[in-house]
Amino acid sequence: MSQVLRCPAPAKINLFLHVIGRRADGYHLLQSIFRLVDWCDEITLEARPDGRIERAQAIPGVAESDDLTMRAARLLQQVSGTDRGVTIRVDKVLPMGGGIGGGSSDAASVLLALNRLWQLGLRRSELMALGLQLGADVPFFLFGRDAFVEGIGEQLRPVDLAPAWYVVLAPHVSVPTPRIFSDPELTRNTPPIKMPDFAASTTRNDLESVVRLRYPEVDRAIRWLEQFSPARMSGSGSCIFAQFPLECDALHVVAQCPVEWTAKCVQSLPVHPLRAWVDD
Ligand code: C5P
Secondary structure, X not given: OOOEEEEEEEEEEXXXXXXXXXXXXXXXXXXXXXXXXXXXXXXXXXXXXXXXXXXXXXXXXXXXXXXXXXXXXXXXXXXXXXXXXXXXXXXXXOOOOOOOOHHHHHXXXXXXXXXXXXOOOOOHHHHHHHXXXXXXXXXXXXXXXXXXXXXXXXXXXXXXXXXXXEXXXXXXXXXXXXXXXXXXXOOOOOOOXXXXXXXXXXXXXXXXXXXXXXXXXXXXHHHHHOOOOOEEEOOOOOOEEEEEOOHHHHHHHHHOOOOOOEEEEEEEOOOOOOHHHOOO
């Protein structure tokens, strides 16, 4: 097998996100639909025989100790006992602190790729358990398809959604997730819904009102996008999105986006591009 693997790490959007409670350890109990979209970071991994785990280049603003790709590789190396190492290069495309899962997806793609590169033979459920140690959103990307998500992000059930086009708008504000979850204004008692009901339920992102309050730029961006189609925040922001019936409708909106923000036309992905890299 080749000693170099290149792989994408796709983004997600949260079609809704309800906070239904809080665990004793401070983590929040959620209900959400996570959807994969075709906007990706690019990761290159090169196996090395000396056992070292290194970055090919620094990611601006991300210390190596916080870099989830490094932490994913070290965790897998430690758990598997392999004597092999890797050099990891991340070509960052996705906005950071954007609520579209870039860092979590990078970590998931590293786990999937190293399981292959180091020929470890771990199964999907084993990688998902490791992923959860890195972050609550990581198991979703290892699950590899659109999901109704509960718990803190580790209980996943597949959902079938019609293909769709979206505009994802990044307002160039980085929102720290812990700050939003710990905000006194956050409501944490949305009544739970049953999965088959979600289409009929009136859903929202419970984190959105707090982010709009603390980050007025996000509020402005939502009001701008709402001129064209109902807009909502993804995750803990700052990215927002709106659905459009046709690609050309989405592109038309992207073309009008004010220069201070970044807008991208994306399509839903039927499955994660690396889903078949690991056995169930
Ligand atoms: O798991 P992850 O590192 O992505 O989460 C970042 C932070 O977001 C956590 O430290 C926690 O403060 C908050 N969080 C939460 N409940 C969740 C997910 C994240 O409170 N279900």
